[in-house]
Amino acid sequence: MKKFVLAAIGLTLAGVAAPSAAETPPHRTQAPGFYRMMVGEFEVTALSDGIADQPMDKLLTRIAPAELERLAKRRFLTFPVETSINAFLVNTGTSLVLVDSGAGGAFGPAAGRLARNLAAAGYRPDQVDAVLITHLHSDHSGGLAAEGKRLFPNATIYAHAREVAHWLSPDEERKAPEGMKGLFAAARAALGPYQDAGKLRTFADAVDIVPGVRAEPTPGHTPGHAVYAIESKGERMNFWGDLIHVADIQFAAPGIAILYDTDQDAAIGQRAAAFRDAADKSYWVAAPHIAFPGIGRLRAEGQAYDWVPAAYSLKGLTP
Numbered sequence: 001m002k003k004f005v006l007a008a009i010g011l012t013l014a015g016v017a018a019p020s021a022a023e024t025p026p027h028r029t030q031a032p033g034f035y036r037m038m039v040g041e042f043e044v045t046a047l048s049d050g051i052a053d054q055p056m057d058k059l060l061t062r063i064a065p066a067e068l069e070r071l072a073k074r075r076f077l078t079f080p081v082e083t084s085i086n087a088f089l090v091n092t093g094t095s096l097v098l099v100d101s102g103a104g105g106a107f108g109p110a111a112g113r114l115a116r117n118l119a120a121a122g123y124r125p126d127q128v129d130a131v132l133i134t135h136l137h138s139d140h141s142g143g144l145a146a147e148g149k150r151l152f153p154n155a156t157i158y159a160h161a162r163e164v165a166h167w168l169s170p171d172e173e174r175k176a177p178e179g180m181k182g183l184f185a186a187a188r189a190a191l192g193p194y195q196d197a198g199k200l201r202t203f204a205d206a207v208d209i210v211p212g213v214r215a216e217p218t219p220g221h222t223p224g225h226a227v228y229a230i231e232s233k234g235e236r237m238n239f240w241g242d243l244i245h246v247a248d249i250q251f252a253a254p255g256i257a258i259l260y261d262t263d264q265d266a267a268i269g270q271r272a273a274a275f276r277d278a279a280d281k282s283y284w285v286a287a288p289h290i291a292f293p294g295i296g297r298l299r300a301e302g303q304a305y306d307w308v309p310a311a312y313s314l315k316g317l318t319p
């Protein structure tokens with residue numbers, strides 16, 4: 001054996017064997033998109049649904065272009081912004097709960113990857129007991145159904161009553177600007193199959209969905225936007241939905257809004273309150289559009305905030 005190894009080294013040194021690395025074709029694919037951590041006794045798995053390129057220089061409002069450029073430059077941010085779409089799976093030990101469902105087919109081939117990353121994370125769609133929808137924009141609800149079929153056949157869908165009423169209202173659809181009308185059809189396609197099966201539940205006030213999982217209404221970005229909070233053994237994580245879109249800009253300047261907000265003043269108010277509370281209490285935050293896995297904590301820095309992302313960790317997990 002030793003002789004063989006020495007002979008092989010000799011050959012390589014002589015430049016006879018081993019093709020050069022440059023001749024090996026690159027894979028150019030990304031690693032499976034899941035990230036796991038424990039919050040008390042609850043297992044949280046961040047699931048990547050992929051990426052959507054967003055022209056944030058045209059979408060962000062209440063900021064002068066020169067100031068936006070300055071903030072972007074200091075974070076090496078270029079436009080369009082490669083925006084993560086994340087969803088989060090919580091295993092409480094008695095319930096398997098998904099927060100948001102990704103975009104499904106709504107955002108092209110770089111998104112709609114939730115199902116394959118759920119499989120990579122070791123779970124099946126039919127194991128999910130509940131899907132909690134922060135709001136009904138299609139990058140958060142498009143993965144619920146396809147071609148009229150429920151993709152989580154055993155799950156009950158939860159959303160705020162005002163959110164469901166808004167996006168399923170023919171009146172609101174008529175009143176909406178032309179560019180927003182497609183969102184109503186998408187919401188109907190996502191919710192319809194669950195509604196028909198009696199698997200859609202709504203709430204009006206803060207409410208416990210299952211033990212340790214709470215819904216808290218945060219209207220502004222949409223009329224029935226909601227945040228979900230989990231708590232186990234004194235640890236907490238809040239699932240923020242679209243309280244923030246561009247971490248590199250909005251942690252530095254939380255007063256910047258986005259054209260997607262139905263009520264920009266209310267959205268800014270909700271963001272300010274959520275940032276303050278998260279920084280005061282140091283709990284975990286999970287956000288769909290912060291770079292995957294979108295989990296971290298906040299520190300207040302004067303009027304701005306510092307985002308401290310979760311580190312790669314095996315704490316509480318099987319090595």
Ligand SMILES: [Zn+2]
Nearest residue numbers: 135137242260
């Ligand atoms: Zn949204």
